[in-house]
Amino acid sequence: MKLYQYLSSAALLAGLVAGQARADEGMWTFDNFPSAQMTKDYGWSPDKVWLDRVRASAVRLTGGCSASFVSGEGLILTNHHCVASCLFDNSSGENDLLNHGFVAIVRTDEKKCPGQQAEVVTSIADVTNRVVSAIGASTGEALIKARDAQVATIEKEGCPDTAKFRCQVVTLFGGGQYKLYIYRKYSDVRLAWSPEDRAATFGGDPDNFNFPRYSLDASFLRAYENGQPVKTVQHLIWNPAPPKENETTFVVGNPGSTSRLFTQSQLAFEREVRLPITTALLSELRGRLIRAMQESPDHAREGLDELNGIENSLKVYIGRIKALNDQTLSGKLKEAEADLISRSRGKGGVGDPWTDVDKAVTAYRSLYLPYRFVTGSGSLYGYAEALVIAAQERTKPNVERLPGFTDAVLPLLKKQILDQRPVYPWLEELMLSWHLSKAREYLGVDDPDTKLMLGKDSPEALGKRLVTGTKLADPAYRQMLWEGGLAAIEKADDPMIRYALQLASRQRELKAQVDAEYAGPLTLAGRQLAAARFAAYGNMQYPDATFTLRISYGKVSGWINRGQQVPYRTTMGGTFARATGAPPFDLPLAFALREKTIDHEVTYDFVTTNDIIGGNSGSPVINREGSVIGAAFDGNIDSLGGNYGYDGKVNRTVVVSTAAIDMALRQIYPAPALIAELAKR
Template sequence: MKKTLLLLSLVAAPAFAGEGKWTPQQVLELSPAWLKAQGLQLPPSKLWDPKRGTGLLAGTVNTGGCSGSFISASGLIITNHHCAFSIIQEHSSPQKDLITNGFLAKSQAEELPGKGSRVQVPRGFKDVTAEVNGAVPQGADDLARYKAIDRKQKELVAECEKRPATRCQVATFDGGVNYTLVDAVELQDVRLVYAPPRAVGEYGGEEDNWMWPRHTGDFAIIRAYTAPDGASAAFSDKNVPYKAEFFFPLSTEGVKPGDFVMVLGYPGTTFRTLLADEMAERQARYYPRIRDVLGEAIRILEAEGEKDPAGKIAVASQLKGLHNVYKNAGGQLAGLKRGHIVEKQRDAEAGTVAWAQKDAAKWGDALKAREALLAEQQESSKTFDREFLLNMSGRLARGPALATSVSRLAMERAKPDLERRPEYMDRELPRIKDRLEREQKNLFLAADKALLHAFVKRAQALPQDARIAAVDAAFGKTYSEKDVSAKIDSLYAGTKVLTLAERLKMADESVGQLAARRDPLLAFGMELAKEQAALDDTRDRRQGASSRLRPAWRKAVMAQAGKPIAPDANSTLRVSFAKVQGYTPRDGALYLPQTTLTGMMQKHTGEEPFNAPEKVRAAAAAKKFGQWADPRLKDVPVDFLADADTTGGNSGSPTVNGKGQLVGVNFDRVWENVANDFGYNPDVARNVNVDVRYLLWQLDQVEDADALLRELNIRKGKPVAKEAR
């Protein structure tokens, strides 16, 4: 990223210890003296070498919505249990319940392939701001502007991906101040090596989610494979483990309060660059609606899953994701209110406005851009309810979502590749088909029908000027429980969308061929797809306006700040520097930064979500700590806190020490820190990590995972402490 984003040295800026999700390029611009003072024992150039386009940060991989890291030269990757959950679920059944019982491959031959699972290894970053902005024609309106930027990004990606096994993207920073081409190697053969029982990987369940103290072993180990010649390849018995140039050896000493750590990963999306009014709408409308709609969906899935063991497994992955988003929304609301974040943003904006007005000749365009952005926000808010519900139509009931997906695919495939929506381009077809196949494992008709019923009821309650035409045409404009139920039964009885073989055929058919099937659920999905396509055009115009306006405002904000500002998260590789420390969540309460195995056993009730597995209880009762007890705690450490700047997407991020050794795996934030997405508060900004010593204790004293421990250089004599490589 351009050096203008870093305006000052960080030598005398200890306040930045936790705040900031820094890009690899920015890390090289930070003061080496400051980094050393924080606790980094490696030269910054070892983290990232721009000449080679790689470095230790390349040991951190993108697993698709989560992060992970290589922990051996033979392709072993550690991530979160919940990030590997789709593979665990894929191989689970009532007769072989890996979700409940966990899984350990005793040899590479026993490792379980994950359908559609991939990992991306970063390879390089290139500033392409001039090329992207130069593609916009003079006088283009906002929709034309969006399309020009979108096409140039696709062209850059297509050129980048001419090399085999390459996955590229153009990432937008600060609303369009900078565009960066991200280049990665994509590995297509990913297999499950180890997952603890659910009662370890999810210990505390939703009750403890986003909370502290935690005692959750949210870890899993997978392995990436390649063809024998090292080339990326789809699953094959002939494939061999990936040879990782960079990986993080496991630290057997762990961490203690005050220690320096780094959290590396792919944080998804944060909102610190939004205007105060944009934040206020998320607080007043978006998050309350999320709680309402997803809360109902969760109740439906839980109730239906309890009626059928196979159904419970089928909805497990979806339910897990919904619970996380639902509770996150509650945390966002609580944090926005508690931290007065909107009010603080409004004050900060006012300060920037006052500053810019002093030099209106230079910053007048920025002031006008802010006013135009506010007008855009007010206009879009008028259609919020319809847009929100239409977006939900593809996220809840799987049947309509699948029907809509194959319909959108057919609609988009009729266009030239570079004119399609990015998610339906030819490069995405393998992923689409993997998803269409993988969803078969998630289908549970009773729950799916109930979810669709709830959606239809909400759609029929929309005001007259905000109707979803597809729902009105299929179900009528007035809600009747009996009529809606009968119609849904008819849709599902007459469809082949839910039959895997037929659905995969549909993925290769044209709009005309799909229509000729006269499939009722498919027809409903096609009408929903048309409305979603129209909504996409509206959003494209808004995005075009934002790309025209927001950069001017952001440049003013950065200039007025007079200090480094890390850009909002956008699913690209970042690093946050932190210290292990506890916090005070409220008056009179002090949370220590570490939890222990003894604390976990104190929570054990014998009932979910605090029902520790018998073999874990037995090892704990016998105090079989092995070498994994912390000398200071005199106990096996389980989880720890740090003040790293993290968000969604950082799940599975490696937490490493100043030597580059892995000391933990990030998996959560504390409740008081959820609204960190809108603004960093050092008093409560704490991320939650599982201590690597708890993983090693599980493998050593509970699982006796001899082969895996040897591969990790832990068993077979005294472990050899290595620096990262």
């Protein structure tokens, strides 16, 4: 719900060949699956019928995760950590669903997940020529406006029925391609089953991005429409059989963001600016939050979901810094760029986009701090900013609006703003005052943007005044402002709304500068870089991840770590052997109570060579027959460098097996109705 978005972004890549995907490497789009390469690697590849069925079963969750339909009645398999916010939003001090877990005995017990939407790709169309033609000879800010106007037009034309469909034009290869993805959407998503938090988070942060693992990171949602479960003819067949070593696996999901096609200057910006600032900020926020959570049991419960997300992100960014500071990797990436330049020189009209990127990144370095910090933090500020910008943008024609506020996007934005969810004032104050204090620190006390944000207030005083004075925690008030439009926003005396209005003009000014000096030039350079890549290595390339549907292939396999063989699987019994009695290695209560009924030999978690990244959480892991054998929930520690490349020797996807989920449904958190439903074909 931000007005603007930040940059998306170790013995790694030992066998890197610039621009050419090697065995098991690649997050491939469904309209460009590498059948010939997979046949060469595995002696077989899926046909179009197989791919179409799997694609129609895959689900994107708007909370940033992946999932899949696994029954004909709208049942969705995903990760526990992907539904943690739903559990959190439906919890109270007397009924802590996140801590205790949840089983809907009957479907009327299933609980709505605020802000959640399930989306299934129905078609993919190439609209590159339309977008490129609209851009024409324009540059800078004019280029971005022309591009965004054409994107808004295409999306509106593609989805006249916004109640059932969502259209999204996706930029691939940095502007080398544009694809229209049309989604069938389901805005009523409910929680059906989820284990207790400790079952999913056993091992906590120490085990995160590691293996062996003993985690039941799985949950079930259900999609509804018109108050009834959705009839999903296309769904994956549930297969509770254990995985076999070396069997072929596919991961189908929506990887969020990678930086594998970045130039050296872009990587330098990541290493020198964005990643160090982000890790420093998250480290301090983590400390502040832990201290506040120690103040009371209520704070401990209310802050847990936020803390889990912060710790996960912090580990990711630390891993990326380590990867980019590894001299072996840095050398390989430099060699890869030099190889691309050499192979593409003089081909297909490729000029010198690398110099253009260098200039754009240099300009962005001076804009980055205000562009990042002139905003707020926390749910209440997020509501205020979204309401203010949406009200302003809705007065304009669709083609003139900012991305994120066009007709194609507004239904989801409205849902996320108006859905009811709990708000905790102490947490809101902490988040907002933390952000304001760091903005003052990084921008400087005398900076005009600092003065705009703080005036004569301290971060703590301003945060407290805005949070205690706002009425935005009330969904009825948010609805009144949404329906009242710009007139209601401008008349509102709510301090958080007034504050968002105060910042909006400067945010627009910064966005215009970034578009003119960075985003516009980068879009032109991206088109040439894509042309260079295709000229050098051919058209069978996969683009960087964009939180759109991809498929990767691989196999069940362990790896060698420090000279020791890491097994490909763990068993349920390993949980009891690993438990120490102290968090985060304390046994889940249900495990402790039912130890004698749990089959200790059942495969719990396993690893594959599939190429994934954040956003793939909840992705179904599918065997050659097209049935689901697990849900991807993590990568190993080596995979953290996967943002910049893939090494099949050590990069691994970590999966919770359907065998373990089946055991849990039968013995640990009994759900006989779900067992019967999953058995249907």
